[in-house]
Amino acid sequence: MLVFEFIQKTFFFVFNRIRCAISPNSYAKSLGVKLGKNVKFYSMKPGMFSTEPWLIKIGNNCHITDNCIFTTHDGGTLILRKQIPDLEITAPIILGNEVYVGVNTTILFGTKIGNRCIIGACSLVKGEFPDNSVIAGVPAKVIGTVDEYLKKAELKSLHLGHLKGNEKAKALKKYYKDFR
Numbered sequence: 001m002l003v004f005e006f007i008q009k010t011f012f013f014v015f016n017r018i019r020c021a022i023s024p025n026s027y028a029k030s031l032g033v034k035l036g037k038n039v040k041f042y043s044m045k046p047g048m049f050s051t052e053p054w055l056i057k058i059g060n061n062c063h064i065t066d067n068c069i070f071t072t073h074d075g076g077t078l079i080l081r082k083q084i085p086d087l088e089i090t091a092p093i094i095l096g097n098e099v100y101v102g103v104n105t106t107i108l109f110g111t112k113i114g115n116r117c118i119i120g121a122c123s124l125v126k127g128e129f130p131d132n133s134v135i136a137g138v139p140a141k142v143i144g145t146v147d148e149y150l151k152k153a154e155l156k157s158l159h160l161g162h163l164k165g166n167e168k169a170k171a172l173k174k175y176y177k178d179f180r
Protein backbone atom coordinates (compact mmCIF):
# COMPACT_ATOMS: atom_id res chain seq x y z
CA MET A 1 0.00 0.00 0.00
CA LEU A 2 2.85 2.43 0.77
CA VAL A 3 4.36 1.88 -2.67
CA PHE A 4 1.01 2.62 -4.33
CA GLU A 5 0.60 5.82 -2.28
CA PHE A 6 4.13 6.91 -3.20
CA ILE A 7 3.48 6.27 -6.90
CA GLN A 8 0.14 8.10 -6.72
CA LYS A 9 1.65 11.14 -4.97
CA THR A 10 4.56 11.22 -7.41
CA PHE A 11 2.19 11.01 -10.38
CA PHE A 12 0.03 13.89 -9.13
CA PHE A 13 3.11 15.97 -8.30
CA VAL A 14 4.49 15.54 -11.84
CA PHE A 15 1.04 15.93 -13.42
CA ASN A 16 0.39 19.21 -11.60
CA ARG A 17 3.86 20.54 -12.47
CA ILE A 18 3.14 19.86 -16.13
CA ARG A 19 -0.33 21.47 -15.91
CA CYS A 20 1.20 24.57 -14.31
CA ALA A 21 3.78 24.85 -17.07
CA ILE A 22 1.43 24.21 -20.00
CA SER A 23 -1.55 26.29 -18.94
CA PRO A 24 -1.11 28.21 -15.70
CA ASN A 25 -4.40 30.07 -16.02
CA SER A 26 -6.50 26.96 -16.50
CA TYR A 27 -4.67 25.27 -13.62
CA ALA A 28 -5.38 28.24 -11.33
CA LYS A 29 -9.04 28.27 -12.39
CA SER A 30 -9.31 24.51 -11.77
CA LEU A 31 -8.29 25.18 -8.16
CA GLY A 32 -10.97 27.84 -7.79
CA VAL A 33 -8.82 30.98 -8.16
CA LYS A 34 -10.97 33.70 -9.71
CA LEU A 35 -9.05 35.17 -12.64
CA GLY A 36 -9.90 38.22 -14.69
CA LYS A 37 -8.99 38.61 -18.35
CA ASN A 38 -5.40 38.73 -19.58
CA VAL A 39 -3.75 37.48 -16.39
CA LYS A 40 -0.14 36.48 -17.08
CA PHE A 41 1.78 34.07 -14.85
CA TYR A 42 5.51 34.07 -15.60
CA SER A 43 5.93 30.80 -13.74
CA MET A 44 3.70 28.76 -11.53
CA LYS A 45 4.25 25.95 -9.06
CA PRO A 46 1.71 23.76 -7.29
CA GLY A 47 1.08 25.17 -3.83
CA MET A 48 1.50 28.83 -4.70
CA PHE A 49 -2.20 29.40 -3.92
CA SER A 50 -2.24 27.98 -0.40
CA THR A 51 -4.95 25.63 0.85
CA GLU A 52 -7.93 27.87 0.05
CA PRO A 53 -7.36 28.97 -3.56
CA TRP A 54 -11.06 29.78 -3.98
CA LEU A 55 -10.47 32.76 -1.66
CA ILE A 56 -8.14 34.40 -4.20
CA LYS A 57 -9.38 36.88 -6.79
CA ILE A 58 -7.03 38.36 -9.40
CA GLY A 59 -8.34 41.18 -11.61
CA ASN A 60 -7.82 41.91 -15.31
CA ASN A 61 -4.43 42.55 -16.92
CA CYS A 62 -2.35 41.38 -13.96
CA HIS A 63 1.23 40.10 -14.14
CA ILE A 64 2.31 37.53 -11.54
CA THR A 65 6.04 36.82 -11.74
CA ASP A 66 8.23 33.95 -10.49
CA ASN A 67 7.99 32.38 -7.04
CA CYS A 68 5.00 34.35 -5.78
CA ILE A 69 2.93 32.86 -2.97
CA PHE A 70 -0.66 33.65 -1.97
CA THR A 71 -1.31 32.55 1.64
CA THR A 72 -4.98 32.70 2.61
CA HIS A 73 -4.61 31.60 6.23
CA ASP A 74 -2.49 32.06 9.35
CA GLY A 75 -0.88 28.70 10.06
CA GLY A 76 0.47 29.92 13.38
CA THR A 77 -2.91 29.15 14.90
CA LEU A 78 -2.17 25.41 14.65
CA ILE A 79 0.02 25.40 17.77
CA LEU A 80 -2.59 27.37 19.73
CA ARG A 81 -5.51 25.01 19.16
CA LYS A 82 -4.79 23.24 22.45
CA GLN A 83 -6.03 26.41 24.15
CA ILE A 84 -8.72 27.31 21.60
CA PRO A 85 -9.67 24.24 19.52
CA ASP A 86 -11.67 26.18 16.91
CA LEU A 87 -9.08 28.94 16.38
CA GLU A 88 -8.94 29.83 12.66
CA ILE A 89 -7.70 32.92 10.80
CA THR A 90 -8.47 32.72 7.10
CA ALA A 91 -9.37 35.58 4.75
CA PRO A 92 -9.55 36.34 1.01
CA ILE A 93 -6.84 37.93 -1.09
CA ILE A 94 -8.00 40.39 -3.76
CA LEU A 95 -5.88 41.95 -6.48
CA GLY A 96 -7.46 44.74 -8.53
CA ASN A 97 -6.98 45.31 -12.25
CA GLU A 98 -3.57 46.08 -13.74
CA VAL A 99 -1.46 44.80 -10.85
CA TYR A 100 2.17 43.76 -11.25
CA VAL A 101 3.54 41.38 -8.59
CA GLY A 102 7.36 41.23 -8.46
CA VAL A 103 9.39 38.04 -8.03
CA ASN A 104 9.49 36.22 -4.69
CA THR A 105 6.55 38.15 -3.28
CA THR A 106 4.29 36.71 -0.60
CA ILE A 107 0.76 38.05 -0.30
CA LEU A 108 -0.93 37.22 3.00
CA PHE A 109 -4.54 36.58 4.01
CA GLY A 110 -6.87 39.55 4.15
CA THR A 111 -4.88 41.59 1.65
CA LYS A 112 -6.61 43.84 -0.84
CA ILE A 113 -4.60 45.53 -3.59
CA GLY A 114 -6.22 48.36 -5.55
CA ASN A 115 -6.14 48.92 -9.30
CA ARG A 116 -3.00 49.93 -11.20
CA CYS A 117 -0.51 48.90 -8.54
CA ILE A 118 3.07 47.68 -8.66
CA ILE A 119 4.37 45.35 -5.95
CA GLY A 120 8.17 45.29 -5.69
CA ALA A 121 10.21 42.10 -5.68
CA CYS A 122 10.63 40.16 -2.43
CA SER A 123 7.80 42.01 -0.68
CA LEU A 124 5.72 40.63 2.18
CA VAL A 125 2.28 42.10 1.58
CA LYS A 126 -0.49 42.32 4.20
CA GLY A 127 -3.30 44.85 4.43
CA GLU A 128 -5.22 47.16 2.15
CA PHE A 129 -3.48 49.27 -0.47
CA PRO A 130 -5.09 52.04 -2.55
CA ASP A 131 -5.24 52.36 -6.34
CA ASN A 132 -2.16 53.72 -8.13
CA SER A 133 0.30 52.55 -5.44
CA VAL A 134 3.83 51.27 -5.65
CA ILE A 135 4.14 48.82 -2.77
CA ALA A 136 7.38 47.26 -1.52
CA GLY A 137 9.26 45.99 1.49
CA VAL A 138 9.11 43.63 4.44
CA PRO A 139 6.56 44.39 5.64
CA ALA A 140 5.31 46.04 2.47
CA LYS A 141 4.17 49.64 2.52
CA VAL A 142 3.27 52.26 -0.07
CA ILE A 143 6.51 53.85 -1.28
CA GLY A 144 5.02 56.05 -3.98
CA THR A 145 2.48 56.27 -6.75
CA VAL A 146 2.49 54.58 -10.13
CA ASP A 147 2.43 58.05 -11.69
CA GLU A 148 5.70 58.92 -9.89
CA TYR A 149 7.17 55.56 -10.91
CA LEU A 150 6.22 56.21 -14.55
CA LYS A 151 7.99 59.60 -14.56
CA LYS A 152 11.19 58.04 -13.20
CA ALA A 153 10.94 55.02 -15.52
CA GLU A 154 10.46 57.26 -18.55
CA LEU A 155 13.71 59.09 -17.77
CA LYS A 156 15.63 55.79 -17.45
CA SER A 157 13.93 53.99 -20.35
CA LEU A 158 15.97 52.39 -23.11
CA HIS A 159 12.85 52.63 -25.29
CA LEU A 160 13.03 48.97 -26.28
CA GLY A 161 9.86 47.77 -24.53
CA HIS A 162 7.97 47.44 -27.82
CA LEU A 163 10.43 44.83 -29.10
CA LYS A 164 9.90 41.11 -28.53
CA GLY A 165 12.12 38.04 -28.17
CA ASN A 166 15.27 37.92 -30.28
CA GLU A 167 14.76 41.43 -31.62
CA LYS A 168 14.81 42.82 -28.07
CA ALA A 169 17.80 40.65 -27.10
CA LYS A 170 19.72 41.88 -30.14
CA ALA A 171 18.98 45.52 -29.30
CA LEU A 172 20.01 45.03 -25.65
CA LYS A 173 23.27 43.35 -26.68
CA LYS A 174 24.00 46.27 -28.97
CA TYR A 175 23.19 48.77 -26.22
CA TYR A 176 25.30 46.92 -23.63
CA LYS A 177 28.08 45.87 -26.00
CA ASP A 178 30.77 46.31 -23.31
CA PHE A 179 29.18 43.53 -21.21
CA ARG A 180 29.40 40.79 -23.82
